[in-house]
Every structure is written in structure tokens, then in C-alpha cells.
Amino acid sequence: MTTIRTTCPYCGVGCGVLATPDGKGGAKIEGDPDHPANFGRLCSKGTALGETLDLEGRLLAPRVGEIETGWDEALDLVAGKFSTAIAEHGPDSVAFYVSGQLLTEDYYVANKLMKGFIGSANIDTNSRLCMASSVAGHKRAFGTDTVPGTYEDFENADLVVLVGSNLAWCHPVLHQRLMAAKEKRDFAIINIDPRRTATSEMADMHLAIKSGADLHLFNGLLAHIVENSAVDTEFVENHVAGFDEAVAAAQASTGDLSKDCGLPQEQVEEFLRLWTSTEKVLTIYSQGVNQSTSGSDKVNAIINCHLATGRIGREGMGPFSITGQPNAMGGREVGGLANMLASHLEIANPEHRQVVQEFWDSPKIPDQLGLKAVDLFNACAEGKIKALWIMGTNPAVSLPNADFVRDAIKNCDFVVVSDLVEKTDTTVLADVLLPATGWGEKDGTVTNSERRISRQRTFLTQPGAARSDWQILSDVALRMGFDNGFDYKSEYEIFAEYAALCGEAAKQGIELDLSALSGISADAYETMTPVQWPVSPGRRGGRFFADGKFYTPSGKANMLALTSRISPSQPKQDYPLIMNTGRLRDQWHTMTRSGKAAVLSQHTAEPFVEINPSDAKKFGIGPADILRVSSNQGEMLARALVTDRVQCGYVFSPMHWSDQWSSNGRATSLVAPNTDPVSGQPESKRTAVRVQKFDAKWYGFAVSVDEPLLSSEYWAKARTALGWKVELAGESPPDDWETYAKKLFGELSASSVIVEDRAKGGIRIALTKNGRVIGLLIVSASPVIASRSFMASVDFSSISLNSMLAGRPSTSVPDSGATVCSCFNIGVNTISTAITEQNLMTLEDIGRALNAGTNCGSCRPELLALIKA
Numbered sequence: 001m002t003t004i005r006t007t008c009p010y011c012g013v014g015c016g017v018l019a020t021p022d023g024k025g026g027a028k029i030e031g032d033p034d035h036p037a038n039f040g041r042l043c044s045k046g047t048a049l050g051e052t053l054d055l056e057g058r059l060l061a062p063r064v065g066e067i068e069t070g071w072d073e074a075l076d077l078v079a080g081k082f083s084t085a086i087a088e089h090g091p092d093s094v095a096f097y098v099s100g101q102l103l104t105e106d107y108y109v110a111n112k113l114m115k116g117f118i119g120s121a122n123i124d125t126n127s128r129l130c131m132a133s134s135v136a137g138h139k140r141a142f143g144t145d146t147v148p149g150t151y152e153d154f155e156n157a158d159l160v161v162l163v164g165s166n167l168a169w170c171h172p173v174l175h176q177r178l179m180a181a182k183e184k185r186d187f188a189i190i191n192i193d194p195r196r197t198a199t200s201e202m203a204d205m206h207l208a209i210k211s212g213a214d215l216h217l218f219n220g221l222l223a224h225i226v227e228n229s230a231v232d233t234e235f236v237e238n239h240v241a242g243f244d245e246a247v248a249a250a251q252a253s254t255g256d257l258s259k260d261c262g263l264p265q266e267q268v269e270e271f272l273r274l275w276t277s278t279e280k281v282l283t284i285y286s287q288g289v290n291q292s293t294s295g296s297d298k299v300n301a302i303i304n305c306h307l308a309t310g311r312i313g314r315e316g317m318g319p320f321s322i323t324g325q326p327n328a329m330g331g332r333e334v335g336g337l338a339n340m341l342a343s344h345l346e347i348a349n350p351e352h353r354q355v356v357q358e359f360w361d362s363p364k365i366p367d368q369l370g371l372k373a374v375d376l377f378n379a380c381a382e383g384k385i386k387a388l389w390i391m392g393t394n395p396a397v398s399l400p401n402a403d404f405v406r407d408a409i410k411n412c413d414f415v416v417v418s419d420l421v422e423k424t425d426t427t428v429l430a431d432v433l434l435p436a437t438g439w440g441e442k443d444g445t446v447t448n449s450e451r452r453i454s455r456q457r458t459f460l461t462q463p464g465a466a467r468s469d470w471q472i473l474s475d476v477a478l479r480m481g482f483d484n485g486f487d488y489k490s491e492y493e494i495f496a497e498y499a500a501l502c503g504e505a506a507k508q509g510i511e512l513d514l515s516a517l518s519g520i521s522a523d524a525y526e527t528m529t530p531v532q533w534p535v536s537p538g539r540r541g542g543r544f545f546a547d548g549k550f551y552t553p554s555g556k557a558n559m560l561a562l563t564s565r566i567s568p569s570q571p572k573q574d575y576p577l578i579m580n581t582g583r584l585r586d587q588w589h590t591m592t593r594s595g596k597a598a599v600l601s602q603h604t605a606e607p608f609v610e611i612n613p614s615d616a617k618k619f620g621i622g623p624a625d626i627l628r629v630s631s632n633q634g635e636m637l638a639r640a641l642v643t644d645r646v647q648c649g650y651v652f653s654p655m656h657w658s659d660q661w662s663s664n665g666r667a668t669s670l671v672a673p674n675t676d677p678v679s680g681q682p683e684s685k686r687t688a689v690r691v692q693k694f695d696a697k698w699y700g701f702a703v704s705v706d707e708p709l710l711s712s713e714y715w716a717k718a719r720t721a722l723g724w725k726v727e728l729a730g731e732s733p734p735d736d737w738e739t740y741a742k743k744l745f746g747e748l749s750a751s752s753v754i755v756e757d758r759a760k761g762g763i764r765i766a767l768t769k770n771g772r773v774i775g776l777l778i779v780s781a782s783p784v785i786a787s788r789s790f791m792a793s794v795d796f797s798s799i800s801l802n803s804m805l806a807g808r809p810s811t812s813v814p815d816s817g818a819t820v821c822s823c824f825n826i827g828v829n830t831i832s833t834a835i836t837e838q839n840l841m842t843l844e845d846i847g848r849a850l851n852a853g854t855n856c857g858s859c860r861p862e863l864l865a866l867i868k869a
């Protein structure tokens with residue numbers, strides 16, 4: 001089979017992938033050694049992509065209600081409902097909510113339909129949740145949404161400051177590039193994060209800053225830069241506006257930096273000294289900065305320091321926003337945000353509107369900004385949105401106040417969801433479901449965090465009736481009577497049109513210039529290699545702003561006068577803790593794709609809440625208890641992880657679990673919908689909560705061949721290589737455990753073997769059918785002690801009943817423990833034993849002895865933590 005060059009569909013690093021189809025619907029996945037983002041590396045998620053390609057759980061035909069239909073019927077209905085809503089209530093009564101998972105071509109057509117032809121700006125994207133504050137910060141400072149640097153800066157900096165970024169888990173290949181560079185040429189890495197993460201483990205210094213105090217720290221840094229004569233006066237005088245005001249505000253707001261930031265004085269001094277005295281300083285930031293009610297100001301506080309020192313746009317230096325999603329950048333380039341037009345043109349600018357309208361020959365372009373994500377779902381709740389189309393995203397899980405959002409979607413008269421997955425927390429709310437193609441089945445482009453455009457290519461056949469999003473959108477547009485502008489035959493025509501519009505935008509002084517690609521042929525599009533924008537006749541890629549040329553009306557960059565804003569989420573008597581949310585190493589968003597890969601569920605298989613030991617003691621919580629966590633918005637159930645990684649007064653929970661994978665594990669249902677007033681980005685890192693021990697009378701763990709049927713108050717299921725595993729707990733035990741087990745495994749006629757430990761209140765039930773084990777349930781009065789790694793790896797067809805009932809390997813086979821290295825399936829016990837017995841002192845020692853950490857490298861921070869421990 002031919003190997004196809006494509007791009008990973010997960011994060012904003014944008015790694016190149018070589019996919020070799022196996023002819024049976026799957027593919028061998030490798031890193032592309034020639035792709036300039038990853039040079040052959042892939043992280044654990046990218047490596048496991050081949051495990052996610054099967055058609056289990058796929059939406060393969062349009063559905064109206066519960067009924068499968070043909071495309072014509074479904075598309076006629078969608079076009080008719082949208083047209084009727086517009087005719088009766090105006091264009092602002094409809095909305096699209098789109099996704100950083102869409103390809104640029106899909107995004108472009110969605111935006112063209114809504115802003116150019118329907119005549120509303122009500123299209124917003126889940127990227128609003130991830131990097132809208134960076135967009136706002138860039139535009140305020142530079143006059144345009146431009147990431148100044150390139151990934152090569154990671155390797156050439158002398159000081160790398162990571163702010164609010166768990167790069168090691170959320171952008172693992174960039175972290176590996178950073179660590180590989182550090183091995184060759186020692187330079188300092190500082191991690192600023194209230195929580196100790198895998199990134200902190202690998203840093204030279206971890207500043208466990210008080211949550212939300214980043215603005216204080218960077219205002220303090222600006223004041224320190226001035227005090228220590230580190231200002232680049234030539235750059236500031238010629239290329240920067242607002243310097244005096246920004247410095248005055250910084251000096252006025254800087255009190256006792258150590259106290260304000262909750263950091264030891266010597267750490268603050270070392271940070272200020274290093275930053276100020278190092279010319280090549282790169283400040284990388286991500287969701288910890290963006291997801292805040294003062295996210296835009298935090299971004300500008302960072303940019304202020306780089307502008308004051310002139311450290312921008314040159315090798316190894318500058319502010320660097322890392323985007324979360326694979327095509328968040330592409331989306332913002334084609335106007336996926338409700339406050340932008342395509343090609344970085346502005347809705348608020350009449351000349352820009354005219355350029356777009358003339359180019360599209362469209363009936364109208366809205367002159368008012370559309371609804372941003374949180375406001376869009378508020379409008380649904382208020383009944384203002386009559387028809388809503390959600391594309392490739394799961395807002396019933398991913399948005400803050402997720403229970404409210406779910407009700408808001410239910411409240412909307414007509415909801416269309418186009419997705420590749422049949423059952424998500426959002427698809428179950430749709431009136432019409434439209435089957436979209438997924439990764440490997442569709443063609444198009446994505447833009448990564450360093451402005452590099454790469455191709456995603458088809459290497460699998462389109463399953464069932466699935467179609468690309470741009471095709472579905474174009475078909476609806478034609479049915480709505482928009483004959484002019486949606487007659488696309490192929491992705492390359494859309495890309496060529498978009499590139500030509502960028503050429504027109506460039507004539508307006510816009511920096512996003514793709515004019516050299518505007519006449520791209522089908523062949524050239526097919527063979528297109530990764531290219532960093534701008535791509536104009538005079539320029540190809542590279543950094544921005546070293547020449548002091550900015551895109552504001554004055555041509556100068558803006559420094560902003562910034563003062564701290566207090567977050568509305570503060571601890572209160574009823575809700576004494578502050579909850580932070582984030583991502584895990586081996587899961588992606590709401591697990592619709594990564595949840596299918598058994599190898600990715602071996603690392604963490606259930607929702608959890610990290611809580612500091614002193615808070616755990618205060619609230620009577622023990623390790624592995626189930627917690628009920630509640631806020632003003634909602635509540636969740638999750639496993640307690642007692643750890644000093646989180647500070648006293650704070651808890652952390654991952655945002656991945658949905659109702660499809662757990663009974664009530666959606667951390668987002670607790671998150672307050674407070675947003676940054678400039679960017680509209682929600683503050684997903686701060687919500688006042690309380691924790692209580694869930695009064696479990698029993699705990700259970702089960703493995704089964706077939707998907708278990710779950711009914712207990714607490715459950716969390718995950719895939720294993722040969723079936724399923726599930727964690728269970730309940731407030732009252734069932735009347736009869738044998739019947740419970742048979743219902744759980746969906747086999748009322750199965751035979752059972754029961755081992756009871758009356759003294760300890762434990763029971764183990766193995767079910768067999770036709771002489772083969774089909775499932776095992778272990779129940780205990782306290783959290784179940786069993787080797788999860790062993791149980792998840794058992795081959796049901798050959799395991800003995802005794803080993804199964806024991807819940808652990810025979811004494812001759814050591815228990816490897818929870819998986820750390822997913823690539824080679826090596827558990828924590830194996831690694832710890834090898835470290836101790838073989839005196840392994842470095843990552844290389846572990847690699848030589850066990851192979852762990854030698855493939856994708858995602859586990860290297862955890863290996864280092866084990867060595868330190």
C-alpha cells in the first residue's frame with residue numbers, strides 16, 4: 001500500500017504523519033521525518049492514531065430524529081429550516097458553532113455561507129475556548145493576529161519561560177524538541193504554573209505562582225526592566241507606542257511581588273534577573289494564560305516586556321502562543337471567529353467588508369460582530385437562536401457551565417450536528433445528524449502554531465454516506481438559493497479562492513498574504529509541502545516584527561497600560577476551593593477519538609480530582625475515595641488523587657470525560673461561564689467549588705469482553721486491548737451481587753463462580769459462558785485493590801479462572817503496575833523496581849534497560865519524576 005503524507009489531527013503542534021493503509025480500513029502510522037514541525041517524532045496520541053480508525057461508533061448515514069434518511073431529504077430539511085428562520089426572524093436568528101478540528105477549506109466555506117450570504121456574523125468556534133485571548137492580545141499589540149516566531153526559536157533561545165503551559169503533556173513533540181535542544185546546549189527553562197506538572201519536572205525552575213497572578217509578575221518584570229536599564233530605547237522610540245503609560249501602570253501596580261505572586265523572594269529575584277539579563281528569551285504561553293477573565297491583559301503583559309526590550313521577531317526570542325487544536329490557527333485565518341472576516345480582515349472596517357463582499361460577489365456582509373461562544377449558547381437558552389448548526393465539536397461537554405449549555409441546545413427549535421461520531425453528549429440533542437468524514441477520509445489543509453500550512457490527505461475510503469464538511473455546507477448553501485459561490489468541485493478550488501482573497505487582503509496591508517498560492521493547480525495542491533505563511537511573490541515564511549514594522553494605523557506596536565482585575569471566582573464559605581481544569585497526556589478533548597485507543601486508556605482510565613494532602617485531611621478524604629465536587633453551576637463525581645502537585649486551596653480535574661465515558665465526570669459542568677471582556681474566552685482555570693466524600697457503601701472494578709451495561713451511581717469505563725474495564729461505586733449495594741454481575745455483563749444466562757470474603761466484605765464473581773470467562777467483577781467495602789494493568793491485559797480465552805478471580809498475576813509474574821510508557825506498555829512498578837535494582841540514574845539508563853521513553857518520549861517527564869522519587 002502507498003504511504004501517504006498527512007498531518008496529525010490532534011494538537012496545534014501540527015506534526016507530519018506517514019500513514020500506510022493496510023487495505024482493511026486501518027493504517028500503519030509513523031512520524032514524517034521530513035516535516036519541519038516534528039522531524040519524525042510523534043507523541044503517544046499521534047502514535048496511537050492507527051487504533052482510532054475503525055468504524056465502531058461512526059455515524060454513517062444522515063438521520064432525522066431517529067430515522068436514517070438519504071442526503072437529499074436531510075439537506076432539504078436543513079436548508080428549509082434555516083431559510084424559514086431567516087425569513088421569519090432575520091439572519092441573526094441562526095448560528096454556526098464550528099471547530100478547530102475542521103480543515104481550513106471547511107472553515108472557509110462555513111464562514112462564507114454565514115457572513116457572506118446569510119448575512120450574519122453568528123459563527124464562532126470552539127477555538128474561542130482555547131486561544132481567543134491570544135488573538136485579542138496580538139491584535140491590540142501588533143494590529144494583527146500574528147505569531148511572531150517559529151519553532152526553531154525553541155531550539156535557539158537562551159532562556160525559555162513557559163507560562164500556563166503544560167507543554168510536556170499538551171504539546172509533547174514541541175517539548176521533546178525543547179529538551180533535545182537542551183541536551184545539546186544547556187539553557188535555562190522556567191515553568192510558571194500554580195500546579196506542578198510534567199513540564200515543571202523537566203524545568204530548571206518551577207514558579208508555583210498564585211493562581212491568576214501572572215499579570216502581577218509580568219508587570220513587575222516590566223518595572224524591573226526599566227529599573228535595570230534593560231529597555232531597548234532605540235526600538236521603543238522608533239517602533240513602540242504607549243511605553244510611558246504601560247510602565248507607569250506597571251510601576252503603580254507592583255507592590256510586594258513575592259507576596260502578590262505567592263512565590264519565594266529568591267525565586268522572583270532569579271526570574272527577574274534571568275529574564276532581564278538574557279537577550280534570547282522566549283516566553284511560551286498557552287491555556288493557563290488565555291483561559292482567564294483577564295487573559296487578554298495577561299497576553300499583553302507578556303508582549304509588553306518583549307516590546308520594551310525589543311526582543312521580538314529575532315532568532316530565539318519573542319512571545320509565543322501555542323494553540324491547542326490542530327487547526328485553531330487556520331480557523332482564525334479564514335474568519336472562524338465571530339469578530340473577524342476571512343483573511344484577517346475586520347468586520348468593523350467598512351473597506352475590509354467591501355473587499356470581501358466584492359470578492360465573493362455576495363449579497364451582504366454583516367457590519368456587527370457575531371455572538372461569541374458563551375454568548376451564542378446564552379442566546380440559544382433565551383430562544384433567540386432558532387436554528388443552530390454544530391460542526392465537529394461537542395459543546396455539551398467542552399463549554400463551561402456544560403449542563404446549562406446542554407439545556408440551551410435542547411431549547412433551540414432546530415439543531416443540526418455534523419460529526420463523524422454517532423453518539424456524543426451533543427449528537428444526542430440534535431434534530432438532524434449529518435455524517436462527516438474523519439481524519440484519513442478527507443482532504444484539506446491545517447495551520448499549526450508557527451503559521452505553517454500542511455496538508456491533511458485522504459488515505460482511507462469514505463465510509464457509508466459520510467461527506468466532507470465543505471461539501472455538506474455547499475449543498476445546503478445551494479439549496480438555500482445561494483447559487484453563486486458554492487459550486488466547488490474540490491478542496492483545491494476552495495484553497496485557491498481563499499489564497500486569492502488573502503492576496504486582496506494584502507493590498508489592504510494585511511500580513512496574512514498567500515497570494516503566491518492563489519492560482520494553485522490541483523496537482524500543486526496535491527503535492528503541496530508544508531509551508532509557513534506569508535507565501536507571497538516576495539516572501540516565504542520567516543519571523544515577523546524584527547524590522548519594527550507593525551500593522552497598527554501608526555505602524556508602531558502598542559504597549560498597554562495594565563492593572564490587575566480580580567477574578568469573579570473567589571473561594572467562599574460554601575465553595576472554599578478553586579478548581580483548575582486541563583488536559584491529560586494521553587487523551588484528546590472529549591475522548592470521542594482517543595477514547596477508542598486502548599493503549600491511551602492505560603495511562604489514566606477515570607476522571608479524577610487532584611487535592612492537596614492538607615485539604616484532603618481537612619475534608620476527610622482518603623486516597624482513591626470517590627469525591628462529589630460541586631459548584632454554583634453543577635457537580636461531578638471523580639476519584640480523589642491526593643497529591644502535593646496542587647497547592648492547598650486548589651483542586652485540579654481533567655476536562656476530557658463526558659457522559660459517554662463516565663456516570664458524572666464532566667468537570668466542565670462545574671466551570672463558571674465567566675469570560676474575558678475583550679476576547680470572550682471563558683475562565684476555565686478558576687471556579688469556586690466544594691468537595692465532599694461520596695458516601696460509597698461499595699466499590700467495584702470489572703473487566704469484560706463486551707461493553708458493560710452500567711447503572712451504578714459512579715462508573716467510569718475504558719477500552720482495553722481485549723475488551724473493557726470499568727470502575728464502579730454505589731451508595732447502597734444491590735440485593736444480589738450475582739444478578740448485578742449478570743446484568744453488568746449483559747448475560748443473564750451465564751454461569752458464575754463466586755468467591756466471598758465475608759470478614760472483609762469483599763466478593764469476586766467470574767461469569768463464564770460456553771466454558772469461557774466473559775467477565776469478572778471485584779467488589780469491596782473500600783476502594784478495590786487489584787492489578788488494573790494485569791486485569792486489562794488478560795486474554796479471556798486462555799486465562800485460568802483462579803488467576804482471574806485473584807485479580808492479579810500468579811506469584812511468578814510480577815505486577816507491572818499502572819502504565820507509564822504507552823509505546824512499550826511498561827508500568828510504574830516495573831520501572832521503579834528497575835531504577836532501584838539496577839541503579840538507573842538517567843533517562844538514558846532507563847531507555848537502555850527497559851526501552852521506556854525511547855519511542856514517542858511522552859513519558860519522559862514521568863520517568864524523570866520516578867528517578868527523582
Ligand code: SF4
Pocket residue numbers: 008009010011012013014015038041042043044045046047171172173174
Ligand atoms: Fe499529534 Fe502529538 Fe504532534 Fe500534537 S504533538 S500534533 S498530538 S503527534
